[in-house]
Amino acid sequence: MRGAGRFLGDAVLSLAAFGGFICVLLVILAFVFNVSLIMFKTGSMAPTIPAGSLAVVREIPAPEIRVGDVVTVDRPAALPITHRVTSVAGGPSPAERVITMKGDANEAEDPGPYTVGNVRIVMGSVPNLAYGVVWLSSPWVLALLTLGASGLVTWAFWPREADGRDETGDGERVRVPGQPENDSHSALVFLVAPLALGFALAAPAQTTTEEIVASGNLRMTSIGDRAAMAHLAPGEPVQWQVGVAAEEPGTGVVRIELLGNGNAGLGLHAAIRSCDERWVEETCTGATDKLQVAGPIAVDGAKRQLTTMSAGEERWLLFDLWLPEASAPDAAGGPVHLQVHASGSGDDVNSSPGPVAPLAPTGTNPILALFAAVGSVGLGLALAGAARMRRKRNQ
Structure with a gap:
């Protein structure tokens, strides 16, 4: 059993070391090529x-x-x-x-x-x-992987009986001079550490969700990544798509309006386009129209008309939302709340992407992730070192 456990541990450590080596190699290739x-x-x-x-x-x-x-x-x-x-x-x-x-x-x-x-x-x-990468980028998965790397490092450096000890007649084990006290693969830890760093520095998962709300004759579809919109990085736009449809043809006009309120200090910008068919990435095969050129969004709480459509038609709005790179957003004032409102034929319906806010300084800061990964490996080394010193004192 002891030999089987050692073989399994060596195999796991070697596999992790190989993964760490691949991570290092990929980083080098990314920079060079x-x-x-x-x-x-x-x-x-x-x-x-x-x-x-x-x-x-x-x-x-x-x-x-x-x-x-x-x-x-x-x-x-x-x-x-x-x-x-x-x-x-x-x-x-x-x-x-x-x-x-x-x-x-x-x-x-x-x-x-x-x-x-x-x-x-x-x-x-x-x-x-890509689904596997998104799963690995989950904060919970990253935490488990980092803790696993810490445990692996602890196991690798933990003091144990060396193979050079022989059994005596009375069952005692004596140390053979010249044999190392620890037979762990300690050198491989320096390849395991980059593996932990690679996972810790991975980008957070982004998930696009689709939500449908209806009221009477009107139906509104909201498509977007709420987490991404709640953590905007300056200069990196995020898309939000809203579809408005009247379930049954009727008379009258459906008004589509945008309401914004919240922190004007964020400097939230948007470009808004519409199409009579659903957008696929940046492409729409139907008739398109620019509703707002790239510029700041008003957040004074007033409704502003974006477009109109006849009852029985369908309209899809594509929002590109971003924070300008040139200015530092005032996160202290809170987020911005956007809402698309459609009304007509006696019905009305609303949809919102949730709070729109800048990336928190402690969110995905790579320096903090680096310290977390190095700290987990250092913790493993410290635990193994403490066990070694205690063992020496007891000998």
Whole structure:
């Protein structure tokens, strides 16, 4: 039993060390070759890259873009988009290109061309792997993994009987001179530690939810990531989509309004577009309209009309919400509360994405995560060291 336990422990430690080595290798490759990972939340690139896929991307300069490449384009005041390149033309400078793109599952090309100096090209993808990454990024899972790494380090350095001890006739064990007192694989800990760091520094999970509320003849669908909107990072937009539909055709007009109140010091900005069909990422195959150009949202508590529609129609609003990078948000004043209100034919319905607030300084601060991961490994070393000293005193 003792030999089997030692074999199992060595196997687990070796596996964790291998995982830590892979983490270190991936970090080096990411820095040297500009390689990173992206997750696909929608199926606009299906069946080539279905929703839930995890893709490996590499940054390339614009002159290397070719028609047929699947690339990720970063856009100001909007989320990045990953689609297939349909055309490439010269740009304003020799280092830039003007490209058009289209999702494999979309019927139409993206609304407009993109002027880019560099893009991230998709090198490969694995279906459904993004769900595993999201699960591993859960705070509870990260906590368990970090505690597990701490326990593994404690086990690796814990003083134990060495293989060089022989049994005597009376059952006592005596130490053979020259044999090490601890036979643990202590050197492997320095590969286990990066594994714990890698998990501790992982991005928090983001989950898009869909909620439907109805009142009489009106139905409103809200689609968004509430956690992401409650922890906005400056310069990183988050999308919120709201669909309004009248279940039965009728007479009259349905008014769609936006109400904002709360902390004006956040400087919350938005760009709002509408379509008569549901948006898929940034694409809508129906008739689109710009309801608000990129700019600050009024938070004075007054309702402002966004658009109208006839009863029996359907309208989908796409909000890009972000905090400007140039200014520091005043988080002390609290969050901003947004609400879309639809009324008509004697009915009214409301929907909200929840509180919109900046990323808390203690939320996903990588320095704090680094200290937490190093602290867990250090705790294991301290416990093992204390046990070693106590054992020496008792000998």
